[in-house]
Amino acid sequence: MTAEVAPGEVLLECTDLVRRFGGVAAVDGVGFGLRAGEVSALIGPNGAGKTTVFNLLSGFLAVTSGSITWRGRDITSAKATARAGSGLVRTFQQPRVFAALTVHQNLVTATHAVVPSRVSADLLGLPGARRRARQRQGFADELLDRFDLAVHAEVKAGDLPYGLRKRLGLVLGVAASPRVLLMDEPAAGLNDAEVELLKQDLATIRGSGVTICIVEHHMGLIMSVSDRVMVMESGRMIADGTPAEIANDERVVAAYLGQGATA
Amino acid sequence: MKSGSVKAFFKDRTRIGWVAVVVLAVFFATIGDPTYIHLGSLVAIWALWGSSFNLIWGYAGQFSLAQVGFGAVAGYSVAILTARWGWSFWAAVPLAIALTVLFSVVVGYFSLRLSGFYFAIMTLAFALLVVRVISSSELAGRSTGIKSNFDIGTISLGPLEWNLTSRTGGFVLLAFVLLAAVLAFIGRIERSGTGWALNGLREDETLSRSLGIEPLRFRLVGFMVSAVIAAIGGILYATYLRYISPGFFGLPAVIAMIALVVLGGRGFRFGPVLGAVVYIGITQWLEVGGEWGDGVFGALLILLVLFAPKGLLGIDLRRLRRRAEPPPPTDDDEPVAARPVPRRESQGVKA
Numbered sequence: 001m002t003a004e005v006a007p008g009e010v011l012l013e014c015t016d017l018v019r020r021f022g023g024v025a026a027v028d029g030v031g032f033g034l035r036a037g038e039v040s041a042l043i044g045p046n047g048a049g050k051t052t053v054f055n056l057l058s059g060f061l062a063v064t065s066g067s068i069t070w071r072g073r074d075i076t077s078a079k080a081t082a083r084a085g086s087g088l089v090r091t092f093q094q095p096r097v098f099a100a101l102t103v104h105q106n107l108v109t110a111t112h113a114v115v116p117s118r119v120s121a122d123l124l125g126l127p128g129a130r131r132r133a134r135q136r137q138g139f140a141d142e143l144l145d146r147f148d149l150a151v152h153a154e155v156k157a158g159d160l161p162y163g164l165r166k167r168l169g170l171v172l173g174v175a176a177s178p179r180v181l182l183m184d185e186p187a188a189g190l191n192d193a194e195v196e197l198l199k200q201d202l203a204t205i206r207g208s209g210v211t212i213c214i215v216e217h218h219m220g221l222i223m224s225v226s227d228r229v230m231v232m233e234s235g236r237m238i239a240d241g242t243p244a245e246i247a248n249d250e251r252v253v254a255a256y257l258g259q260g261a262t263a
Numbered sequence: 264m265k266s267g268s269v270k271a272f273f274k275d276r277t278r279i280g281w282v283a284v285v286v287l288a289v290f291f292a293t294i295g296d297p298t299y300i301h302l303g304s305l306v307a308i309w310a311l312w313g314s315s316f317n318l319i320w321g322y323a324g325q326f327s328l329a330q331v332g333f334g335a336v337a338g339y340s341v342a343i344l345t346a347r348w349g350w351s352f353w354a355a356v357p358l359a360i361a362l363t364v365l366f367s368v369v370v371g372y373f374s375l376r377l378s379g380f381y382f383a384i385m386t387l388a389f390a391l392l393v394v395r396v397i398s399s400s401e402l403a404g405r406s407t408g409i410k411s412n413f414d415i416g417t418i419s420l421g422p423l424e425w426n427l428t429s430r431t432g433g434f435v436l437l438a439f440v441l442l443a444a445v446l447a448f449i450g451r452i453e454r455s456g457t458g459w460a461l462n463g464l465r466e467d468e469t470l471s472r473s474l475g476i477e478p479l480r481f482r483l484v485g486f487m488v489s490a491v492i493a494a495i496g497g498i499l500y501a502t503y504l505r506y507i508s509p510g511f512f513g514l515p516a517v518i519a520m521i522a523l524v525v526l527g528g529r530g531f532r533f534g535p536v537l538g539a540v541v542y543i544g545i546t547q548w549l550e551v552g553g554e555w556g557d558g559v560f561g562a563l564l565i566l567l568v569l570f571a572p573k574g575l576l577g578i579d580l581r582r583l584r585r586r587a588e589p590p591p592p593t594d595d596d597e598p599v600a601a602r603p604v605p606r607r608e609s610q611g612v613k614a
Binding site for chain 2: 058060079080081082084085089090091092096097098099100101105108109110112113115116117118119122123125129132133136169172173175176
């Protein structure tokens with residue numbers, strides 16, 4: 001699906017994004033572009049507006065002002081579902097999974113964007129419906145193998161330990177076949193071994209041609225996986241550069257990195 | 264589906280369900296005793312109504328109280344078309360179902376945007392509005408209703424004559440055939456992308472949206488299909504009683520429908536069948552009449568909610584057996600049980 005994207009093409013771009021809650025501007029004039037193949041990180045102290053930016057980009061919040069374009073097309077007021085369907089997918093800070101479904105069923109459900117349901121064919125039991133059901137199963141099986149989840153396939157997602165639930169939440173995002181994957185704190189709450197596993201997963205996802213943007217506090221992870229780091233403070237972008245540039249930026253060090261976040 | 268035993272277990276359950284439906288159908292359709300024809304008709308009709316509510320609540324997670332209203336719209340449409348305007352039964356039925364679906368789209372369009380409690384209240388308001396309109400309409404016979412011999416007649420199947428007249432074994436068979444068709448149809452939805460989308464929306468709407476599943480679209484489809492099932496139930500009910508009045512479609516019917524789905528097991532395809540058998544069995548067969556019948560049924564519901572909140576079909580027999588035996592040294596049934604897992608509060612649902 002990503003084959004048609006030229007490397008370096010700006011897939012997602014936002015300009016002058018503003019989001020106010022009451023009188024407070026949680027996001028106050030943020031703009032950046034995400035280029036195909038890039039792994040970028042969005043960092044900043046708590047309350048800087050990072051998750052709000054993700055909510056605006058993914059369509060879960062409406063912008064107060066500003067614009068968002070996806071592959072040159074304006075999507076500022078597009079529905080979240082439409083954005084997800086076109087390949088702009090996000091994951092959540094709290095591990096969101098379909099708790100009462102098994103891991104395998106979770107993945108089958110998440111293949112919706114890849115194998116869209118034709119409601120009429122489903123209800124009438126047309127041959128196409130059966131073919132798509134097989135495609136879904138096949139795609140889910142493939143993801144189980146690719147992310148080593150096969151041993152947990154029949155476990156209810158709500159019964160998984162935290163780390164695995166978090167991982168499943170990430171794989172659900174992958175199952176939606178993203179071109180750009182916005183990951184909201186994928187390392188939050190994970191132990192060291194799980195963070196190492198996450199690094200491998202990120203490499204796998206990137207290797208399949210997905211452009212990644214991560215909101216994260218885990219500096220070790222960010223410095224090792226990112227091509228580019230953007231720093232927010234109080235709703236504004238205060239720095240944007242390579243990990244090395246960011247690590248030496250005085251404003252960033254003052255705002256954020258200085259506060260013992262050198263893990 | 265990596266674990267063959269789990270798959271086999273669920274396959275068996277489906278088979279058990281089908282065997283039960285066939286046994287019930289044959290028993291009630293051939294016994295010839297009017298009492299059992301009465302009971303059988305009611306079991307099939309309530310199982311249909313329950314299936315309608317089970318689809319929209321158990322599968323799609325929408326606590327819709329409009330289902331009885333859909334049954335009323337369909338039943339009254341047939342009654343008015345046949346008794347008042349002289350249509351034939353078979354011509355009236357498709358139009359009645361079409362009208363019900365149209366009505367469900369209107370109700371769904373306004374109510375499916377609302378969440379949880381507000382959705383329930385909105386759909387209840389529509390259901391009660393239907394009863395209100397019917398009770399004050401001259402055409403619908405006001406509160407006395409319409410007395411009508413819904414003349415289905417007979418169908419010739421080659422050399423066989425299938426007598427579908429109300430209060431005969433043939434009618435009971437018809438009711439069970441329709442029930443079986445609805446259950447097979449729900450099974451088809453269960454395995455389809457539409458079914459997965461409904462499951463996903465029930466479990467987590469935000470996550471579903473992030474995966475491209477459009478809530479209103481799929482819920483509206485689920486709502487329309489559930490309205491068709493309720494319509495079939497409503498038409499059968501009026502046909503069976505040869506009579507229709509607003510009293511059938513009030514709050515008691517709404518409550519009974521919820522109760523029998525909870526009893527049988529929400530989200531289980533055959534749950535409403537079991538629920539209907541138990542419900543009709545207690546209130547009609549045991550003739551624990553009037554307030555006592557409701558009382559016994561109510562007590563049973565309380566026990567169930569306390570000890571088996573997922574309903575009768577939700578009782579995990581393997582877990583019960585395991586509890587009865589001395590605990591095994593290792594729990595090899597569940598691969599993730601190595602670490603204690605904080606359980607989310609019960610969802611009360613299975614896929």
